[in-house]
């Protein structure tokens with residue numbers, strides 16, 4: 305159980321538990337795409353329980369953000385710890401994503 | 415603070431915290447001998463907080479037991495965990511010492 | 525045993541740890557390898573940042589490239605990992621059975637406007653950012669060597 | 677990092693850990709050396725008994741003999757420690773700068789009626805009891821080698 309999805313209002317909240325890496329990123333991608341196909345439009349990925357993310361994990365986030373936007377939806381990220389913030393800064397992905405400090409702020413921002 | 419001594423009735427109770435090995439056994443020896451010199455006769459060494467004991471630690475116990483007996487005193491050991499029990503069995507030192515399972519039993523046995 | 529949070533006795537100055545292992549070309553082995561290497565760095569008092577970010581991410585990149593690119597996931601092909609770490613620096617070597625690649629050519633700036641929106645191509649870039657040095661050479665296989673100096 | 681109690685991914689079969697260090701002839705270094713070696717055994721899933729009794733006691737004996745007997749506590753003399761451990765066995769080598777000793781002669785039965793009341797003379801006996809093999813030889817110093825097979 306690396307990825308826990310739950311509905312909060314009209315927002316699909318995804319908790320990433322442990323690593324988001326080459327070994328499990330497809331699982332995250334598929335779960336989110338399934339929801340998108342069901343008509344969900346608003347997605348929040350929460351990293352408070354995440355260890356580290358590798359380039360293929362980052363790649364899945366980029367891919368999901370595109371696909372969600374294509375369907376007229378929105379993706380927000382929340383709760384990046386200092387290490388993960390650094391990772392997003394190094395790759396300039398902090399300029400591509402809408403990142404909130406807390407889950408509450410992310411939920412309000414939709 | 416590897417060795418905590420405290421008086422319980424007329425018994426000096428010594429807690430060995432961490433290892434009893436070549437690097438600290440002299441400290442234990444000296445502390446007990448000081449009490450013996452002050453006239454104390456009954457000693458209980460409690461190993462509930464002890465990690466491991468090496469041959470020089472065992473040697474100090476043998477030495478103390480002799481010295482205490484020479485002064486007409488008594489030494490009891492208590493709370494050996496399974497590893498320490500094995501160590502005393504391997505060396506047959508379980509035949510040399512009076513060993514109680516619990517502190518209470520050891521205190522009652524004087 | 526002494527609990528790790530209460531170290532007793534004098535600290536070791538000349539400690540040198542090495543690790544060697546071999547895995548089949550399956551990405552599910554990556555996490556355990558990373559965990560083991562990160563612990564070795566912990567034993568040598570590398571910074572929390574290095575233990576929880578630099579080492580895990582850079583090593584994961586090297587391993588997944590070895591498994592997916594070098595060995596193309598042929599499970600019979602092996603990936604060797606060597607880790608050599610002391611109080612000064614960590615040296616990691618990841619060896620695959622592939623034909624190798626041109627590091628200078630394959631390493632791109634992942635932050636350029638055209639690359640930042642790409643899904644792939646960040647692996648070597650992250651290794652270069654997170655390590656002090658990235659090398660590639662052939663030696664009984666295709667070797668990627670990562671070197672990082674210890675931070676307190 | 678993944679917490680150690682929740683290992684993810686596939687277990688490593690061919691893991692091989694090595695450790696090398698050098699300490700001055702001072703018994704206060706012993707605990708840290710023991711802790712480090714015990715952790716390596718933990719990483720390779722040696723039994724709790726081996727990690728908390730066999731390895732700590734046998735290694736402490738070898739180290740204190742090297743420091744006190746071999747190097748006679750001359751702080752300028754060094755003790756080298758090498759540990760090589762995999763899923764099958766642990767090999768420990770402790771090297772001092774002394775002239776060595778005759779293992780067969782020095783190893784006594786500590787449980788005989790005359791010896792059980794002695795204060796000393798249990799070091800080599802415990803090494804022999806707690807390890808599968810004890811060897812002594814000269815190789816750039818006086819080497820004591822301890823070998824132990826892994827138990828689950």
Ligand SMILES: Nc1ncnc2c1ncn2[C@@H]1O[C@H](COP(=O)(O)OP(=O)(O)O)[C@@H](O)[C@H]1O
Nearest residue numbers: 589590593594624625630644645646647648649
């Ligand atoms: N071990 C390897 N064996 C062969 N080619 C490799 C290896 N590592 C990297 N490469 C090459 O370098 C390219 C860039 O790798 P990288 O930066 O990790 O991004 P990605 O793997 O996402 O393409 C790869 O597409 C591949 O062509």
Ligand SMILES: Nc1ncnc2c1ncn2[C@@H]1O[C@H](COP(=O)(O)OP(=O)(O)O)[C@@H](O)[C@H]1O
Nearest residue numbers: 741742745746776777782796797798799800801
């Ligand atoms: N590293 C060493 N160098 C020289 N002599 C040693 C060494 N290790 C053991 N010995 C010899 O073996 C004897 C027995 O050692 P041991 O069984 O550990 O008991 P103890 O150290 O208590 O005498 C020592 O007294 C010493 O003469």
